[in-house]
Amino acid sequence: MSYPGWLVAAGLTAAASVHCAGMCGGFAVALAVRDRQRRLRLAGNQILLHLGKATTYAFLGALAGLLGGALVHSTALTWTGRLLAILAAVVLALAGLTLLGLRSSRPSAWTIRLAAVWQRFLGPLLQERPAGSSLVIGLVLGTLPCPLVYAGLAAAAATGSPAQGAAILAGVALGTIPALAAAALVGVTLSEGARRGLARAGGVLLLAMAVVTLVRAVGHEHGGMAGHAGHAMPAAGAGAGCGPGGHQQMH
Amino acid sequence: MSVAEAAAFLPAPLPLCAHCGLPLNAGLRERREEGPAYCCSGCALAHRISGGGAGHGRATGLLMAVGMGAFLALNVMMLSFVLYTGGAEADRASGEAWVRWALLALATPAVLLLGSPFLTRGLRQFGRQGRIDTDTLIAVGVLAAYGLSLRSVLLGTGPLYLDTAMGILLFVTLGRYLDAAARARTTDALAALARQMPDVAHRLGDDGAEEEIPVAALVRGNRLRVRPGERLPADGVVIEGEASISQAEITGESLPIACAPGTRVAAGTLALDGSLILEVERAGTETTLARMVRLVEQARAGGYPLAPLVDRLAASFVPLVFLLALGTFGFWTLRADTGVALLNTLSVLLIACPCAIGLATPLAATTAAGRAATAGVLVRSGQVFERLARCRRVFFDKTGTLTRGELRLVRVHTAPGSTEEDVLVLAAALEEGSEHPIARAVRAAAGDAPRPHCEGFRAFPGRGVTALLDVAGRLLPARLGTAEHVGPVPGCDEPGATVIHLAVNGLWRGSLVLRDELRPEAPAAVRALTARGLAVEVLSGDGAAAVAHLSERLPGIAATGSLAPEAKLDRVRAAVAAGDCPAMVGDGINDAPALSNAGVAITLESGTDLAREVSDVTILGGDLSRLPWLFDLGQKTLQTARRNLTWAFLYNGVGLGLAVTGHLHPLFGAVGMVASSLLVVLHSQRLARFPLPHGDSA
Numbered sequence: 001m002s003y004p005g006w007l008v009a010a011g012l013t014a015a016a017s018v019h020c021a022g023m024c025g026g027f028a029v030a031l032a033v034r035d036r037q038r039r040l041r042l043a044g045n046q047i048l049l050h051l052g053k054a055t056t057y058a059f060l061g062a063l064a065g066l067l068g069g070a071l072v073h074s075t076a077l078t079w080t081g082r083l084l085a086i087l088a089a090v091v092l093a094l095a096g097l098t099l100l101g102l103r104s105s106r107p108s109a110w111t112i113r114l115a116a117v118w119q120r121f122l123g124p125l126l127q128e129r130p131a132g133s134s135l136v137i138g139l140v141l142g143t144l145p146c147p148l149v150y151a152g153l154a155a156a157a158a159t160g161s162p163a164q165g166a167a168i169l170a171g172v173a174l175g176t177i178p179a180l181a182a183a184a185l186v187g188v189t190l191s192e193g194a195r196r197g198l199a200r201a202g203g204v205l206l207l208a209m210a211v212v213t214l215v216r217a218v219g220h221e222h223g224g225m226a227g228h229a230g231h232a233m234p235a236a237g238a239g240a241g242c243g244p245g246g247h248q249q250m251h
Numbered sequence: 252m253s254v255a256e257a258a259a260f261l262p263a264p265l266p267l268c269a270h271c272g273l274p275l276n277a278g279l280r281e282r283r284e285e286g287p288a289y290c291c292s293g294c295a296l297a298h299r300i301s302g303g304g305a306g307h308g309r310a311t312g313l314l315m316a317v318g319m320g321a322f323l324a325l326n327v328m329m330l331s332f333v334l335y336t337g338g339a340e341a342d343r344a345s346g347e348a349w350v351r352w353a354l355l356a357l358a359t360p361a362v363l364l365l366g367s368p369f370l371t372r373g374l375r376q377f378g379r380q381g382r383i384d385t386d387t388l389i390a391v392g393v394l395a396a397y398g399l400s401l402r403s404v405l406l407g408t409g410p411l412y413l414d415t416a417m418g419i420l421l422f423v424t425l426g427r428y429l430d431a432a433a434r435a436r437t438t439d440a441l442a443a444l445a446r447q448m449p450d451v452a453h454r455l456g457d458d459g460a461e462e463e464i465p466v467a468a469l470v471r472g473n474r475l476r477v478r479p480g481e482r483l484p485a486d487g488v489v490i491e492g493e494a495s496i497s498q499a500e501i502t503g504e505s506l507p508i509a510c511a512p513g514t515r516v517a518a519g520t521l522a523l524d525g526s527l528i529l530e531v532e533r534a535g536t537e538t539t540l541a542r543m544v545r546l547v548e549q550a551r552a553g554g555y556p557l558a559p560l561v562d563r564l565a566a567s568f569v570p571l572v573f574l575l576a577l578g579t580f581g582f583w584t585l586r587a588d589t590g591v592a593l594l595n596t597l598s599v600l601l602i603a604c605p606c607a608i609g610l611a612t613p614l615a616a617t618t619a620a621g622r623a624a625t626a627g628v629l630v631r632s633g634q635v636f637e638r639l640a641r642c643r644r645v646f647f648d649k650t651g652t653l654t655r656g657e658l659r660l661v662r663v664h665t666a667p668g669s670t671e672e673d674v675l676v677l678a679a680a681l682e683e684g685s686e687h688p689i690a691r692a693v694r695a696a697a698g699d700a701p702r703p704h705c706e707g708f709r710a711f712p713g714r715g716v717t718a719l720l721d722v723a724g725r726l727l728p729a730r731l732g733t734a735e736h737v738g739p740v741p742g743c744d745e746p747g748a749t750v751i752h753l754a755v756n757g758l759w760r761g762s763l764v765l766r767d768e769l770r771p772e773a774p775a776a777v778r779a780l781t782a783r784g785l786a787v788e789v790l791s792g793d794g795a796a797a798v799a800h801l802s803e804r805l806p807g808i809a810a811t812g813s814l815a816p817e818a819k820l821d822r823v824r825a826a827v828a829a830g831d832c833p834a835m836v837g838d839g840i841n842d843a844p845a846l847s848n849a850g851v852a853i854t855l856e857s858g859t860d861l862a863r864e865v866s867d868v869t870i871l872g873g874d875l876s877r878l879p880w881l882f883d884l885g886q887k888t889l890q891t892a893r894r895n896l897t898w899a900f901l902y903n904g905v906g907l908g909l910a911v912t913g914h915l916h917p918l919f920g921a922v923g924m925v926a927s928s929l930l931v932v933l934h935s936q937r938l939a940r941f942p943l944p945h946g947d948s949a
Contacts, residue, residue: 052322059325062332117432124311125318133311136318139325162332 005164006171009155012205013148013175045134046184052138054173057149058166060142061156065165068157081160085217088154092210095147099203115144148172151206155213268294293427295368317424320364324417327357331414348407355404358413362397365420369393388572388600392917393419395593410590419601419921426925430932448519448540452484453477455528469534477527482519486533489514494525498872539856539871542629572603572907579911595913601920602906607927611895614935619888626943627871628881635867637892638850639885641832645780645878646823646845648837649791649801649810652855653777653875654767656838658688658749660696662764664741672700674761678753680705681718681731689751692765711736720755727756747800767797769804772876777805779879790819792841819845836878838862853878880944891938895931902927 072080118140119126125133152172156165268289289295296313334350373390396412396419403409454464455474466484469475477483479494495507498520507523510516516529518538535541576599583592616633623630630636647653663671679697682690683705704721711717715732730737730753737752740759749765780787789810791798798812814822823845826833832850835842838858846852847865854866855873863869870877906923909915 055322055325055329059329062329066332117429120432121428122314125314128311130311130315132319133315135322136315139318139321162329166329166333 004167005155005159006167006174009152009168009171010175012202012209013152013172014178017148017176017179017202042184046181048132048134049138049141050173050177050180052135052140053142053176054138054170056139056142057152057169057173060149060153061165061167061169061172062162063165064153064156064169065159065162068165069160069162071157072160081158082217084154084158084160085213088151088158089210089214089217091154092151092206092213095151096203096206096210098147099199099206110145118143142173148176293429293431295372296424296428297431316364320361320424321421323357323361324365324421327354327361327417328414328421330354330357331411351404351411354411354413355401358397358400358417361417362393362420365417365424366390366393369420369423388603389419389423392597392600396597396917399590399593412590412594415594415597415917418918419597422918422921422925426922426929430925430928449482449484467535469531471531471534473531473534475529475531477522477529479522479524479526482521483516483529484534485518485529485531486538487516487529487531489516489527489529491528492526494527495523497521497523572599575603575907575911576600583913591913594917595910595915597917598910598915598920599907601917601924602910602915603903607899607902607931608896610928610931610935611899612892614931615888615892615895615938618935618938619884619891619941622938622941623881623884626877626880627874628877629869629871631867635851636885636888638832638867639834639882640889642785642834642851642882642885644786644788644826644831644833646819646826646833646835646837646849647777647787647789648819648835648839648842649789649793649798650767651838651857652836652842653773653789653801653805654769656767656857658692658765659768660692660763661748661766661768662745664762664764666758666760669760671761674753674763676700676702677720677722677729677755677760678731678751678763680720681708681716681729681753684708685710685716689749689765693751693763696763715751722755729753729755747794747797766800769801770873770875772874774805776875776878777808779876780882781807783879783882785882788822790814790822790845792816792819792839816841816844820848823848836875853881874944877944884938884941887941888938891935895934898934899927899931 068084071084122137122140125136149169149172152169153165156168159165159168289298296317330350331354369386369390373386373388393416396416399409400411400413400416403411448466450466451463452466452469452473453461453476454469455461455476461476469485473485474490475484475487477494483496489510489512491512493509493511496510496516497507498517508514510527515532516527517540518534519540533539576596579599580592580596583595613633616636619636620630620633650656660675663674665671665674675693675697678693679700680702682693683702685708687710705718706726708716708718711732715730715736717728717730719726720729732751734740734752737754737759738757740752740754740762745764745766747766750762751765752762753760777787787808789798789801789805789808791801791810791812792814793812795812798810802808802810811822819842823833823835827848827850834851834853835845835849836853836855837843837846838855840859840861842854843859843861843865846854846862851868852866853868853870854862856869856871857873858866858869868881870881902923906915906920910920
């Protein structure tokens with residue numbers, strides 16, 4: 001059984017993405033409100049928004065993959081890749097705990113300050129909304145701190161490959177679309193209780209993934225080598241590259 | 252003379268960056284006629300985006316250009332990372348031809364969109380003044396990386412450096428913006444001060460009719476109505492009404508003061524709970540608030556701590572960097588190839604940007620001056636903080652500085668058959684027509700009690716007054732004054748105090764003891780200064796008795812009396828000659844010579860104009876407890892500036908070493924450059940949170 005890493009990332013994110021309504025959802029809905037009467041424009045702007053966000057995510061993923069790869073190459077230690085995989089498991093677990101409500105999910109002071117800086121930066125664009133501005137807003141939106149992105153970045157670093165890293169983060173971006181688009185296009189917002197329930201379910205999934213990742217990272221006999229990081233990383237590479245790395249079987 | 256006319260005589264606006272308010276360097280100063288001047292491209296970006304300097308349309312266009320550039324740049328970098336997986340230099344040549352053309356197609360508009368601010372600024376700077384600044388360094392680096400990549404694509408072989416060019420442009424643009432935004436927050440204490448000023452005032456005509464006029468049109472003598480919740484538009488005297496006034500933003504004093512007819516109030520303070528009518532004494536640019544704003548501006552443009560050191564080093568820095576860059580290029584061309592040489596040279600140029608060094612000290616001083624203003628302490632120049640930190644000795648004037656500078660009744664001696672009230676009321680009646688400080692103190696002590704009729708008032712300067720007083724329906728001759736003036740009185744002299752006697756119909760009725768009391772906070776402030784290891788000495792022009800009394804109240808403090816202005820000056824000069832940087836705290840015209848020779852001249856808001864003119868520091872509200880705090884702030888500012896500088900030089904030194912030896916990729920150079928100046932900004936912001944003096948909440 002093998003799934004490409006981006007698909008795993010997209011699925012996990014989609015399951016956990018009720019969380020997104022809080023941070024990114026506000027932006028998405030705000031952008032959509034003005035366009036409610038003009039369907040085509042609404043759709044176009046939402047596509048640009050997600051394209052921009054996906055670009056930032058994928059760039060960060062490629063960067064994480066590049067740095068992870070560089071670390072594994074440069075240290076020439078067999079356990080470096082394994083360590084990265086364990087780190088990915090820890091970040092996944094923390095993201096899961098956040099969704100379960102066991103860690104404080106309130107945005108940190110730092111997050112709020114960053115959002116304020118961006119809001120000031122984007123001020124004129126948000127007011128005037130020239131054609132194509134949704135793309136720029138999406139780019140910036142992609143830099144907001146998010147536990148799901150952290151988990152994805154950790155996984156991307158563990159693959160040691162820019163291509164796989166970019167694909168995983170693109171998957172994360174893809175996974176956020178259903179929840180955000182539903183909020184923006186249809187104005188669907190779930191009840192508080194339903195949202196909490198779904199977030200918990202997503203949290204359990206992330207925790208489960210963290211456990212699987214950890215077991216693979218620790219238990220694999222000769223795991224942890226660069227280029228084979230995928231073996232130790234079901235959550236991240238899910239044992240199958242989606243870039244030039246080709247498809248590998250998951251153990 | 253109208254306010255507008257008066258403004259024409261003020262010094263020309265200081266050359267400050269239109270966004271962050273830091274002083275511009277000499278090169279930029281000459282270009283002021285071209286519209287708003289900025290200290291860096293980050294400030295230009297941030298200022299236009301925030302709607303300053305240009306219309307909203309331009310801000311939107313600028314943002315879209317940066318945003319689109321960023322979108323293209325991110326894609327170029329991502330694709331490059333994917334193509335060159337593994338990072339080996341040989342891989343840079345790989346990739347299909349069409350991919351290389353696609354990268355070039357994406358990168359070319361991005362270079363134009365993101366790079367044009369650096370290119371135009373950098374080239375203009377170089378072309379006009381032959382100066383090389385950080386923008387020039389960035390422009391040269393990016394153009395070189397792009398040009399070499401273009402050559403490779405056209406020839407179909409060779410390495411691509413498009414990701415490097417994109418990364419540098421993107422990181423530097425964003426970093427500069429964030430840096431400028433943070434810096435503007437650090438230095439906007441001035442804007443906060445200026446916001447305390449209302450735009451309009453309600454002027455009362457002779458017929459009592461009220462009209463709304465702009466604050467700039469106010470002149471001395473205007474009568475204004477101020478309603479609860481309004482800020483006072485000018486300095487003046489209350490002539491009608493009572494209210495609590497909050498001075499928190501002006502003097503830092505958190506408790507509101509009660510004011511009634513006769514109280515002097517300052518522009519920018521807030522009437523909390525009552526309606527007032529006040530007569531304007533100072534308006535427009537003459538108000539205390541306007542003076543504060545001017546002083547803070549002067550502090551920005553003035554010298555900064557450690558400035559000479561920075562100037563010396565910076566002067567030799569940029570030429571040195573260019574030599575080093577040339578050497579690096581030559582060395583690596585011979586050792587490896589042009590590609591490696593280019594990358595290493597690029598790293599040298601980027602890491603050597605002396606942004607952090609240039610920011611290190613001005614930011615610390617400006618932030619500290621803003622913080623001091625919040626606590627009601629006006630500091631004229633950034634160098635004051637360095638001198639405060641070096642100061643080991645503080646001279647105090649006595650009258651008006653350690654004391655309130657006004658006499659108060661402390662005791663009443665009465666003859667048998669008289670009460671204290673009788674004596675006070677009779678004395679107040681005698682002094683009704685006099686403006687002598689003693690008369691004011693007596694009237695204040697008697698309060699509102701009804702006074703007997705009095706006629707035939709005569710004053711004998713230096714001795715006292717005589718008049719006829721209506722006592723129980725009979726007009727009796729009365730005398731108030733010194734013992735020689737009044738006649739036989741029992742001995743009730745007190746050292747250092749002023750004693751006046753009252754005789755009615757030739758009979759002694761009582762004596763009033765008046766004294767210029769210490770400010771209530773003075774003993775604690777002086778103790779706090781000595782606790783900081785500062786030697787405190789009081790230099791007074793008053794007689795020995797008054798000074799001796801002071802010594803009793805301030806045990807352990809050296810005090811010298813009967814000093815002429817020249818003698819005070821000599822004491823200060825002797826301390827300077829001994830290598831100290833003494834502080835002098837004084838308020839009088841007689842203190843001015845000593846003040847102007849002291850290392851740090853400190854005066855109180857109530858000080859004479861001359862004293863304020865020659866002083867580096869003015870304490871609003873005259874609260875001496877601000878003094879120890881100010882010395883602490885001086886220490887902290889110097890420490891912050893030193894740490895900023897240490898970090899900046901360390902970063903530049905280590906970075907240069909790595910870059911020259913080929914151990915630093917240009918991208919990390921760009922990130923490091925931005926990170927180092929952000930670090931300096933954030934570190935300086937600690938001064939903006941320096942705890943205010945005890946008891947303040949502002």
